[in-house]
Amino acid sequence: MIQIYQDMKVLCFGIAREIIGNSELLIPNVEIDTVSSLKAYLKSEYPEFNVYKQFQIAVNQEFADDDRPICSRDEIAIIPPVSGG
Amino acid sequence: MIQIYQDMKVLCFGIAREIIGNSELLIPNVEIDTVSSLKAYLKSEYPEFNVYKQFQIAVNQEFADDDRPICSRDEIAIIPPVSGG
Amino acid sequence: MVDKNLDIQLSAETLEISKNYNFVLDEKCGGIDMFVGTVRRWNKDEEITHLDFECYEPMALSELKKIANRAFSQFGLHKISVHHRTGHVGLKDIAVVIAVSAKHRKAAFEGCEFIIDELKKTVPIWKKEFLIDGSHWVNSRP
């Protein structure tokens, strides 16, 4: 079975935007199929994420657990620790 | 020993003002020497005070206990149950 | 009665929350809590037309000052502003505004609630409720 991976677009905010250097990250052709595999990818490509407090991932504007499946059609965002108010 | 009693002026607010029919009550020549004797006088002269909830007495702008001595030089006020706010 | 950190006023004029806000705002503080008591049309099944507030002014100011001083020390508040109406107050109009500022929000909430709770217990102010069919002094009814 052949799987075609499309670029996955990830929205970046706050410290994550600064670490990545852009408000959007395009991840090309990599096998990322769950929130936890995305987190592992980000920490390996951007080791600074290991220094700061844990980020969460939002999928379609909802906080998502690590085992949540994701695909390139989802709206995905890195959510560093929030600090509104 | 002869005691001279002066008129005692009592400030009246809220329901007490309406019961007494004036914002000031002058009590002539009566032997009132404590808060409790003032309360007894008011309830006997104005029986309506027995119908409404208990009032307090303030002496010189402080809530006063029943055994507090009072005289005509004090600033005395009838304080019905408060309802500010 | 206004000093540097405390502003207490009994007023026959319409209250404006911006005055309390501007008094307590301070660059040392991150949290302001304000309570505003307004006149509502219904009290249980009774329809209200307006209120009339009467107060024993010098004692009301002195009791409010005592409450404020307890709030300063118990909650570490920075500034306090309390304005209370006297006289005729219509529907939706403001009867009382309490604003407090503190470094952090928890103290602001607790301090503000403390002040209104205590105000309702001890400050010599009386409210007469005027209904469609009558009137009465609140809390006095047997």
Add this chain to the structure above:
Amino acid sequence: MVDKNLDIQLSAETLEISKNYNFVLDEKCGGIDMFVGTVRRWNKDEEITHLDFECYEPMALSELKKIANRAFSQFGLHKISVHHRTGHVGLKDIAVVIAVSAKHRKAAFEGCEFIIDELKKTVPIWKKEFLIDGSHWVNSRP
């Protein structure tokens, strides 16, 4: 996002507490509580010059709406107005205003505090603190 009883706004413009107050004021309610978060000059020993707020707007609106709906049902609130700043916010300026109205004051205090507490936990808004000697994203520091 504004409906009859709920007014949620993320705004790049200076916030004004009168807007929140006017939204929640209602003749069915006797108590309004407002929390105002302002920018203070000192955070522990660090001197702040200003803040910069960034937000993930559609998710922030949706999280705020969830919080408001929980507050309506848990505390029986009547109306809720939440305005939060984005962008550059100077000293003493307003970062957030939360106003709620309820029949009685206790619900207003509790509901308002609940909303700001939850906002700080889950709403995707980020605050960068600019100090005399540097800057950092609040809560991100290891």
